[in-house]
Amino acid sequence: MAPKSLLRLLALAPGIATALQTLNGFDSPSKEYRAKFRYWFHDASLDHEILAEDIRALQQIGAGGLEIVPFYNYGFGGPGQERWDEFGFGTPAFKDVLVTALETCKEYNLVMDFAIGASQGQGVPVEPLTPGLAVQLMYGKATVRGGATFEGALPGPIIDWNEVPGFMQPQEKFGDSRLVGVSAAGVKSGAGLNNTQREIVLDEASLLDLTESVAEGRLVWTAPSDHEEYIVFALYERFTNQRSCKGIPADTIANGSWVTDHFSSAGSKLVTKFWNDHLLDGQVRDLLKAVGQHSWEDSMEIQASLYWTPDFIERFKSARGYDPTKYLPLLFHSSTAFHGNMAPYDVTYVLELENAGQSKYHQDYRLTLNEGLMEYLQSLDEWALSLGVSHSAQVAYNMPVDVLATVPSVSGPELESLGFTDIDIMLQFVGSAHLSGRNVVSTEVGAVPSGAYSLTLPSLVYLFTEAFAGGVNMMLIHGMSYGGEFPNTTWPGYTPFQYRFTELWSPRQPAWDFMSDIMEYTARNQLVLQTGVAKRDLAFYLFQDPWMTSIKKEAGDIRSRGFTYEYLSPFNLATENATVSDSVLASSGPAYKALVIENQFHISPDASQKLVDFAEAGLPIVVIGGLPNTTIGSSGQDVVSENIASLGSSHYTNVRFIENEDELVQVLDDLHVTPRVSVEASEPAAAAADLYTLWRSDANADYVFLYNKGSPATFGLTFAVGKDSVPASLNAWTGEQELIMAFNRYESGVNLNLTLQQHQTALIAFIPGEARPYVTSHTVNVVKIHDGPDGRLSVLINEPKAAKLIHSDKTTELIPELTQKPDVRLPNFEIGPWNLTLESWVPVDDPSDTHSAKKTLHLGPQAQLRPWSDFPAIQNVSGVGTYSASFIVPTLCYLPYDQTATIINFGQVLNTLRVWINGQQLPAVDITDAELDVSNYVVQGENSIEVVVSSTLFNAVKARADSVKMFGTGPLDIELYTNTDWQPHGLVGPVRLTILRKVLV
Known part of the structure; x- marks a missing residue:
């Protein structure tokens, strides 16, 4: 039976606890365990002294370093673009920026990551139409009546397709098309999906590869008479001509960056060649070895009518064992589009209306695409390692591939809080990292589309703790913006994303000087969460291709017993790390005590063999709803059928079959599987x-x-x-x-x-x-x-x-009880009244200066603690509030002072909170339970207390939403300010002092 104690995590006053060193460095972790900030700068014309000052500011609040991102207005051009022949990505001026950043990091003992390209890092400057740039597949089509003859030139490619608008560069339609193949198919039926999109069902038996019948771009072919209509498809490869960053046509480097091929090493080699030729001289290489940590690429925001690479058909034939040409028209489907957004063309061709996009041909395509993406990532990782760093990337999750298979391809896999919004979604990502020995998984954390300057520190910490619970152990904070002036920009200064996204952390924020408490808290957690090896109780089998960011399990039932879990894909199970020893899967790694397969239908031949191996080695396996019995893609069904039949036999006592997940915990009990x-x-x-x-x-x-x-x-x-x-x-x-x-x-x-x-x-x-x-x-x-x-x-x-x-x-x-007197009570009272002084952060009178003026407002005694937003006169104030009061620690005639402990609870923390008692600063406050033991700071009799809180900058920006500008334009989504209430800030209490008995036994 559990002891009836209540283990409260009170922050102890110095001297209370006996000295203990469980984990070296825990009090002040070293830089590799500290959160980093993504640092946006506009272009290479920045002021180097301000860059160095920004980096020094990171060191002062306890960050571990930065990820330097040449923002270039998210690649869309803007102020200063006309000078990008001098200040564009890859210019000598840009290299000088790298040198200054690296030298400053070295001076202040910080680490630095660097984006491999401008904006999100998806491309580099190179002559358009250069091999290694991104390509796509398109088609042209013509109809032929059954029994009729097609004779003439092949239909040209349909180059206008359903591109994703807005946050990605549009494709530029120039260059030639290369014929990849020609096919034909008989039409069975058609159906409307909505007002704009239709599906046409093709007869699989009628699919033909007509490539060999083409001569000099012309085709002579007579359609069979078994269908009323045939469609002839001419399939073409074209460069996507998508820029990752605009430029000016002064020269190749000034002309901007072009998206590279992400599905072969040819794309990565364009990147590394550019860096080797233009940026990596001896000085930069030495500095990278000294302070560099990762090369880095953001989430892959690249467009294609159909993702492709020039030797795709040869790769496909080699890996899958057949020529895909006649099946290629089927692949132009929403399931192969960016983030599953929509089909590239308004007409989609399928073999059946149900489960369209999940045929064996789609799976074979995605398997081949996945292999090309892994080759691209591994090539970048090898290059980074040759520089003394490693590669980090937000791998794959916008692409039509198996993300779980791709995660181990880089040394530093990364996800982001904007897309990975639930712990269960993160657990789908980190499982393959843990199994493959990738100990550090990072997240780009804190990007929220709620309006710039609106994110509170408790909200940021909440995102941290959610990520920690999901197995992520390095916070890459989104982000810090360049602190200098910017053309046609008003107070509060340079604001990337045109005010749409949080957060712009910098000394421009009132909370900046208070962030060190958060940085220390995060570093200590990350030290622990990077120590040793992560252990999980259960592995859930998951095949989802293409993978989408969606919750697979609520899992409250298994958490109620204490079980932890994460996910593994068939690719992960087929790796050499997935072995069973002493009835435990990956015993030197996550050490899963059981594998759970829940309502899964597909499995690879290699993974099906591993399941049999696991069962024979004694690993507990629980199957909910049936075993996966269909091969992934077109090959290996005989192997899958044989292995699944073996696994389904009754002689494995460690393999159990149940109908629904409600029975899982009981079956785990029966199998003697217990949580840690x-x-x-x-x-x-x-x-x-x-x-x-x-x-x-x-x-x-x-x-x-x-x-x-x-x-x-x-x-x-x-x-x-x-x-x-x-x-x-x-x-x-x-x-x-x-x-x-x-x-x-x-x-x-x-x-x-x-x-x-x-x-x-x-x-x-x-x-x-x-x-x-x-x-x-x-x-x-x-x-x-x-x-x-x-x-x-x-x-x-x-x-x-x-x-x-x-x-x-x-x-x-x-x-014994304290006294026999029945009316004795231990003191417990609310501290107050409080005197409030506000430091209001507002624009200075000079509109060319984007720094804040700080105006003092003396609000005087507060009869009741309430947020500033409750007072009409100060609801639009952002800044720093200082609350002062005095209180009496009574002399207790029935209890010596050294036999008391004085506890103060500060109530809800709305943003930040720091406390001084009698002029001495108290330890950091747990913002989720703001209670401190202040015994070593108070004296009997009168004591002074000062509480300093800070706000976001949101209320002050909201009050000026119609006048703040970023290069001459106001907030992109003004309603994020005009339709949102004033944020509550301040000390809201109640601040309560409690005296406890302290007895040494």
Whole structure:
């Protein structure tokens, strides 16, 4: 039974906890564990002194480095474009920017990532129509009546297609078309999808490859008479001519960047050749070795009527064993389009109306495309490694491929919070990274389409903790903008994305000087979450090709028991890392205790063989709704059928079949599969469904990250550790490490109770050693037990009544009641009234200066703490608020001062909060549970307290939404300001002081 303790994660005043070093460097992690900022600069005309100052500002708040991105107005051109012959990507001036950034990072001991191209990094300057640039497949078509003869020139390509508008460059329609093949097909029927798109059903038996019948661009062919109508398709390869960055036609470099082929190494070699020829001199190479970490490419925002590479047919024939030419018209489908957006043409050709886009030919196409993408990524990674860095990329997830298969292709796989909006979606990404030994998975975090300057720090931390729970362990913060002036731009300064997206972190934000607390919290979590190896209880089999960002499991039922999980694709299962030892999958890696296959239908031949191998090696396998029995693509069905039949036989006692997921937990129990963290109880009972855990192990210790996504709750938890493991609490907000002195030890592990507020996290370490005497249970009025001085326990009690402890040696400790007087109460009161002074950040009088003027507003005593937005006179204020008050710590005649602990709770934190008592700054506050032990800061009698809070810049921008400009234009989505309420900021409390009894036993 769990001890009746309440393990509150109070930030301790210095000197309370016995010194403990569970994890070296935890108090102040080194740079490789610290969050980085994506840094946008407009072009190479920037002021180098300001660039250096911006980087220094990152170091001052505790960032680990930056990812430098030559923004060039997201590639769309704009102010200064006429000078890009001098300041464009790849120019000598651009190289000088790289040198300054690298040298400054070296000076301030930071790391630096660099985008491999302008804007998102999808291309480089090169002469148009150069081999290695992106190509696409198009078709032209003509109809022939059954029995009639087609004689004449082939139809030309239809070059106008349904491009994705808006955030990607349009294709420029020039250059020749190369004939790839000619095919024909008989028409069975047609159906309307909507007002603009139709599907025409082709007869598979009628498909013909007519390529050999073509001579000098002409075809003579008589259609069979078995169908009323045949369609002749002429298939052409054309350059996409999509720029990743505009330019000016002064020379090749000034002319902008062109998207490269992302489905072969020819594309990556264009990138690396440009860097080798124009940017990587000896100085840059040396600096990259000193401070460089990653080359980097953003999510792949590239367009094509059909994604292609010049030798695609040869690759296809070699890998798939047949010529795809006659099936190519089927591939122009929404399932092969960017993000599954829409079919490229208004008419789509299918073999059947149901499950169109999922035929074996589509799967074979996507398999081949996936192999080309992996070749592209691996080539970039090899080049980066040759420079002493590695390659990071937001791999594949806009493309019609299997993302889970592609993740291991780079050393630094990355996702982004804008697309990966749920923990379950992140778990689909990180599983293949963990299995393949990619220990660090990053996320571009904090891009929210809610209007610039609107993101609060608690909201940012929420995105961090969601990512941590999803197995992501490096935050790449979106982002920091260049701090200098910009043409035709007003206060508050250079604002990429035309005010649409958050966030523009920089010293221009009132919260900037308060971000160091967040940076330390993040670094400490990332240190733990990069230590050792991530462990998961369950692997879910997932085949989704093309992969889409969607939730596959709510999983509250298995989380309620404590089970953790992630996903693996058939490609992942077929790798050499996927082996079973001692009935555990990937025992030296994630160490999955069971594999779950839920309502999956497709599997590769290699993966089907692995399933049989797993079953024979004793891995528990639970099948929900049936085994996948259809091969992926067109080959290997006989192998799949044989292996699945073997797996479905009854002689594998470790393989269980159930009808629905409601039976999963019971079957796991029957198979003796237990979670590493078991939830024995929770209060309220439903809270366990919202508790996420992540386990890390190294040779020295086990570490557990816990995150409560739901309402405040108390959890009774058992951690599956050995008898020689001692629990310790690691406080990510303060850096303190303290032995946990209230727990129980059972055969199944260490059991303790943990209370977490909504969105609160905790870190618990289990270190080898002999436990000192500890408490196994106690009365409910004991709120915390610290490891005290001289081997004693420091017990905090919240009332004068007697308390009782049961020690691990079975002895009972009775702490007598404080006094016999019935009216004795421990002090508990609200601090106030507060005097408020606001520092309002507003534009300066000079419109050419985009920095803020800071005007002081003396608001005086506040009878009640309320957000600034509640007061009409200051609802439009952004800035910094200083609240001051005094309070009396009473002299208790019945309790010596050194036998008390003084706790202050600050209420809800709306953005940031820092506290000084009697002139001394307090430790960082956990913004999800803003409570501190201030015993070492207060004195008996009168005390002064000062609380300083900051806001976003949103309210001040909202008040001026009709006048703020970015190169002469206002916010792109003005309604993000005009239709949104004033943000609440300030100290809202109540700020409450509580005195507890402190007893040494």
